[in-house]
Amino acid sequence: MAYGLQIVNPSGELVLSSETYFPVYLGKATLSGSVVAPTTTLGGYSLYTFTYSGQILPVLKLDSTKRGTIISYSQAGSTWTIKVSFRDTSTNAQGFFTQYLAEVFVFGFPTSLGGTWGGAIYDASGNLVGDLTRAPMLVASRVSWATSGATATYSESITVPGVLGRAVDYRVRSFPHASLVDSLYEMSTFRLGTGSVIRDYDLRRRINNQAAGDAESPTERLGALDLWLIELNGLT
Amino acid sequence: MAHGLRVWDASGNLVFDTTTAKGGVVVGYFTYSTGTTLSYPGFAGRTMQVLPASGVEFDSNDIGVTISTASGYPVVTVATRTNARSFILAVF
Numbered sequence: 001m002a003y004g005l006q007i008v009n010p011s012g013e014l015v016l017s018s019e020t021y022f023p024v025y026l027g028k029a030t031l032s033g034s035v036v037a038p039t040t041t042l043g044g045y046s047l048y049t050f051t052y053s054g055q056i057l058p059v060l061k062l063d064s065t066k067r068g069t070i071i072s073y074s075q076a077g078s079t080w081t082i083k084v085s086f087r088d089t090s091t092n093a094q095g096f097f098t099q100y101l102a103e104v105f106v107f108g109f110p111t112s113l114g115g116t117w118g119g120a121i122y123d124a125s126g127n128l129v130g131d132l133t134r135a136p137m138l139v140a141s142r143v144s145w146a147t148s149g150a151t152a153t154y155s156e157s158i159t160v161p162g163v164l165g166r167a168v169d170y171r172v173r174s175f176p177h178a179s180l181v182d183s184l185y186e187m188s189t190f191r192l193g194t195g196s197v198i199r200d201y202d203l204r205r206r207i208n209n210q211a212a213g214d215a216e217s218p219t220e221r222l223g224a225l226d227l228w229l230i231e232l233n234g235l236t
Numbered sequence: 237m238a239h240g241l242r243v244w245d246a247s248g249n250l251v252f253d254t255t256t257a258k259g260g261v262v263v264g265y266f267t268y269s270t271g272t273t274l275s276y277p278g279f280a281g282r283t284m285q286v287l288p289a290s291g292v293e294f295d296s297n298d299i300g301v302t303i304s305t306a307s308g309y310p311v312v313t314v315a316t317r318t319n320a321r322s323f324i325l326a327v328f
Contacts, residue, residue, distance in 0.1 A: 014279075
């Protein structure tokens with residue numbers, strides 16, 4: 001590294017670098033419309049919007065009873081739309097879970113300085129990569145799942161944990177009846193345990209009465225996964 | 237504090253302290269459907285992680301991103317997938 005700044009913590013881990021971004025807290029996303037209830041064939045969800053011209057990193061506040069995940073987020077102009085599943089364990093007749101309002105904290109890459117007190121970090125090309133005038137995204141823990149297993153533990157003290165990232169995995173279950181098949185598609189959601197994050201499956205889609213040849217074979221693909229826990233305490 | 241950097245806000249609240257911060261910085265946010273390779277010789281000896289970020293709800297493939305340090309620094313290989321998927325690349 002011929003140019004720039006790198007700072008490590010006492011464990012030698014990188015905590016600040018001019019070759020990376022130093023995400024800052026931008027605010028909470030706003031529910032768009034109402035929480036969407038599940039149908040007889042699709043899982044429910046809620047959409048949140050946030051206005052920002054740069055790249056955002058949404059973080060879902062974890063809950064000990066409700067299970068949630070950010071499914072996707074996309075940008076149109078300066079408006080970001082974030083799709084979330086945040087549910088409990090009650091279901092409708094088709095097995096889809098009841099959805100609830102979630103809290104989505106939005107961090108992002110800096111595009112301009114937010115204040116005059118603090119500092120700024122620029123990369124070798126002169127791009128702003130760190131804005132120390134605003135509250136930073138504080139990494140509280142890095143949690144990992146092996147290929148199988150529902151629980152990832154952590155030892156750090158975290159007051160209000162949120163999760164950065166989502167799982168890219170799904171499970172298909174099939175239920176034959178007569179000569180037909182019902183296929184259930186599920187994805188991972190997350191909840192807070194005691195010093196742990198637990199992932200559970202969330203039914204997202206149901207295809208009923210398929211011919212056996214049209215149904216996807218039952219699949220369970222819990223992949224190895226790394227996510228970060230972010231401290232949300234004090235952020236409003 | 238022997239070495240490090242502390243940042244206070246204008247009200248005097250400590251908001252960042254490199255002596256207590258958990259390791260982890262964000263290299264970038266990427267979206268790909270076709271394969272590519274990303275090399276980071278500036279992070280030789282460090283651990284890089286892929287945090288899946290956004291994508292379709294039912295992707296029949298895994299995220300298809302692997303990290304090798306065989307070259308002495310992180311090399312990220314992104315495989316071609318049917319659906320675009322987004323991920324955060326992080327290092328500590």
